[in-house]
Amino acid sequence: MYLSSLALRNFRNIVETEILPSPAFNVLWGDNGQGKTNILESIYIIGHLKSFRNTRNEDLIEHNSIRSQLHGEIISGGSKRTVDIGIESRGKEVLLDGKEVRHAATFFSALRPVIFSPEEVALTKGAPAGRRALLDRAIFQIDPAYLPRAQEYERCLRQRNALFRTPGGTNQIASWTEALIRAGLHIRRSRSAYLTRITAIFNDVYKKISGNRETASIILPYTPENEQGLEDYFRQELERCRHREILTGQTLAGPHRDDPLFQINGRSIRQFASQGQQRSFMLAFKTAQIIDIEEQTGEPPVLLLDDMTSELDKNRQGYFFNFLLSRKGQVFVTTTDIQPMISAGLTEARFFSVKNGILRQDQ
Numbered sequence: 001m002y003l004s005s006l007a008l009r010n011f012r013n014i015v016e017t018e019i020l021p022s023p024a025f026n027v028l029w030g031d032n033g034q035g036k037t038n039i040l041e042s043i044y045i046i047g048h049l050k051s052f053r054n055t056r057n058e059d060l061i062e063h064n065s066i067r068s069q070l071h072g073e074i075i076s077g078g079s080k081r082t083v084d085i086g087i088e089s090r091g092k093e094v095l096l097d098g099k100e101v102r103h104a105a106t107f108f109s110a111l112r113p114v115i116f117s118p119e120e121v122a123l124t125k126g127a128p129a130g131r132r133a134l135l136d137r138a139i140f141q142i143d144p145a146y147l148p149r150a151q152e153y154e155r156c157l158r159q160r161n162a163l164f165r166t167p168g169g170t171n172q173i174a175s176w177t178e179a180l181i182r183a184g185l186h187i188r189r190s191r192s193a194y195l196t197r198i199t200a201i202f203n204d205v206y207k208k209i210s211g212n213r214e215t216a217s218i219i220l221p222y223t224p225e226n227e228q229g230l231e232d233y234f235r236q237e238l239e240r241c242r243h244r245e246i247l248t249g250q251t252l253a254g255p256h257r258d259d260p261l262f263q264i265n266g267r268s269i270r271q272f273a274s275q276g277q278q279r280s281f282m283l284a285f286k287t288a289q290i291i292d293i294e295e296q297t298g299e300p301p302v303l304l305l306d307d308m309t310s311e312l313d314k315n316r317q318g319y320f321f322n323f324l325l326s327r328k329g330q331v332f333v334t335t336t337d338i339q340p341m342i343s344a345g346l347t348e349a350r351f352f353s354v355k356n357g358i359l360r361q362d363q
């Protein structure tokens with residue numbers, strides 16, 4: 001699966017551009033603030049409908065315009081698919097192969113881009129919501145059933161919270177508690193199963209990146225193996241919070257409050273990790289995600305790497321370049337300095353210079 005053509009109009013600082021990327025390696029290079037990340041963002045939106053940056057539709061539209069237009073052509077399993085996305089401040093219009101998209105799940109399987117960006121690295125150290133989002137996004141991408149389940153959980157959560165604030169509503173809480181537990185168990189089971197599946201690769205990659213000097217782990221606050229135990233745990237959590245829930249009018253336990261623990265050498269990343277260690281952690285997580293997508297779908301995903309080599313020492317950089325070179329999938333990487341890539345042997349890559357939102361393919 002790869003992006004064979006990308007055309008953008010009035011997207012961020014890119015007024016008009018069309019590129020024909022290589023099915024293998026593409027390097028977007030240029031000074032800071034020229035539009036490299038914007039290109040990656042457009043590809044990410046073609047795969048996910050949303051940006052990986054926390055942005056509103058109007059931020060995506062070129063300042064002097066009222067509409068952005070994104071067009072992507074994707075080669076998958078030997079056939080071509082097209083994606084067209086029109087963005088206006090009031091919303092997005094999406095066409096897959098010229099037809100309106102009814103189910104988001106159909107759409108998410110069209111390109112499956114995986115992003116590695118400094119914004120995401122920051123999530124490892126931030127609030128629990130960011131770490132949950134990292135995990136959930138990875139699962140959404142591979143499991144079409146996860147999105148409706150997450151939506152069902154959100155619905156139960158909203159209903160249950162509303163009852164806390166409705167006079168006499170607490171009498172009806174019990175049935176919504178049961179619905180919440182049922183829906184929540186799906187989410188927790190999926191999160192556990194996903195981590196169980198990728199843990200071996202993740203551990204292995206992290207060890208290699210760190211030259212066998214460190215170990216990393218992602219730990220959920222519940223045990224994955226035991227189904228009944230998972231349910232009992234959820235009930236006990238709710239029971240423990242009951243009094244506070246009535247006081248605050250909010251559901252205080254469940255998948256929406258889980259805090260996945262990211263650790264290096266048994267210590268929380270939040271408190272101890274350096275920038276380089278956080279990056280290595282994300283590299284290992286994303287690498288595991290990529291390998292998992294490849295194993296589950298039989299096709300390598302498109303990899304988007306935004307400025308990923310800064311703050312990695314030479315050994316860690318070297319490991320990652322070797323990994324990239326050994327892969328079959330399509331890669332887009334941004335950089336201000338192409339020299340390390342040329343030295344690493346990425347000579348087969350297609351290079352695009354980016355200046356003031358204008359892209360030029362180097363000869």
Ligand SMILES: Nc1ncnc2c1ncn2[C@@H]1O[C@H](COP(=O)(O)OP(=O)(O)OP(=O)(O)O)[C@@H](O)[C@H]1O
Pocket residue numbers: 011012013014030031032033034035036037038039058059060061062063064307334336354
């Ligand atoms: N809606 C918009 N309309 C016009 N220009 C925009 C819009 N949104 C962002 N920009 C411009 O895009 C540029 C930033 O582009 P981008 O984030 O892709 O930079 P970059 O080349 O990746 O740089 P860096 O190496 O610093 O990450 C800035 O000049 C910013 O002003």
